[in-house]
Amino acid sequence: MGVREDKWKWVGKVLGPTDWFSLLLPEIDHGLDREFEIDDDSRWPKLEFDEVDSALADTPNDKAPGDDGITGKVLKMAWLNKDFKERFFKLLQACVKFGYHPKVWRHGIIVVIPKPKKPDYSKPRAYRPISLLKIPSKVLEKIIQKRMTKLTTHLLPPEQYGGRQGYCATDAVLELVQRIETSKEKISAMLIDIQGAFDNVNRNILAHTMEDMKLPKALINWTYQFVSEREASMLMDRRKGSVQKISTGIPQGSPISPLLF
Numbered sequence: 211m212g213v214r215e216d217k218w219k220w221v222g223k224v225l226g227p228t229d230w231f232s233l234l235l236p237e238i239d240h241g242l243d244r245e246f247e248i249d250d251d252s253r254w255p256k257l258e259f260d261e262v263d264s265a266l267a268d269t270p271n272d273k274a275p276g277d278d279g280i281t282g283k284v285l286k287m288a289w290l291n292k293d294f295k296e297r298f299f300k301l302l303q304a305c306v307k308f309g310y311h312p313k314v315w316r317h318g319i320i321v322v323i324p325k326p327k328k329p330d331y332s333k334p335r336a337y338r339p340i341s342l343l344k345i346p347s348k349v350l351e352k353i354i355q356k357r358m359t360k361l362t363t364h365l366l367p368p369e370q371y372g373g374r375q376g377y378c379a380t381d382a383v384l385e386l387v388q389r390i391e392t393s394k395e396k397i398s399a400m401l402i403d404i405q406g407a408f409d410n411v412n413r414n415i416l417a418h419t420m421e422d423m424k425l426p427k428a429l430i431n432w433t434y435q436f437v438s439e440r441e442a443s444m445l446m447d448r449r450k451g452s453v454q455k456i457s458t459g460i461p462q463g464s465p466i467s468p469l470l471f
Contacts, residue, residue, distance in 0.1 A: 303325025309431030
């Protein structure tokens with residue numbers, strides 16, 4: 211067993227799964243709860259079967275499931291059943307129409323992953339909390355993410371590469387290299403790493419930003435529900451802690467989190 215594994219075992223034994231919540235996940239004061247009136251919006255049509263088919267096609271078969279144990283492969287097999295397909299589609303359709311994310315899908319398992327090249331793995335900040343979310347929930351999140359991408363493409367600055375379909379970090383590096391090679395003047399670059407970026411998103415500020423962007427009310431309401439009243443159990447060193455309420459912003463591991471951030 212290596213040095214990092216020894217320290218990982220030691221930290222797990224000393225702290226335990228429950229203690230990691232206060233050390234890794236910040237307490238966010240989101241302010242007063244808000245409510246949003248849903249109105250008819252031509253930009254937010256009824257859910258169609260092909261949207262679900264597309265979201266399922268993008269779902270890996272054997273990616274780690276949430277606490278329900280349902281993998282992408284199992285959900286795809288169930289989708290072939292006529293009765294299940296009808297019931298699941300009606301559920302997703304209602305969630306899209308009313309902008310609601312079921313509370314049972316707001317519970318996740320948080321797995322603590324060691325960050326690479328950290329000098330001291332006995333410190334909690336040397337680890338990254340990743341949420342294992344339910345696969346059926348991720349299907350809905352993918353549907354919302356694709357719709358939101360279409361609605362915000364013209365609203366985001368062209369220089370933004372993160373959280374956008376068809377863009378990646380490599381594109382940002384290539385543009386930087388091109389500017390350096392083609393510029394006749396000296397080029398400076400500022401690199402910023404935001405600590406706990408997703409965890410510290412305030413849901414009321416996020417909702418206000420979406421309102422300023424004049425996005426459909428159903429989308430804003432779904433986003434607000436998605437980040438509200440979340441719960442999680444910490445899984446560390448094969449030990450699972452008790453269920454606790456978490457007030458962090460947007461969960462790591464969700465397909466829509468990069469776009470919301």
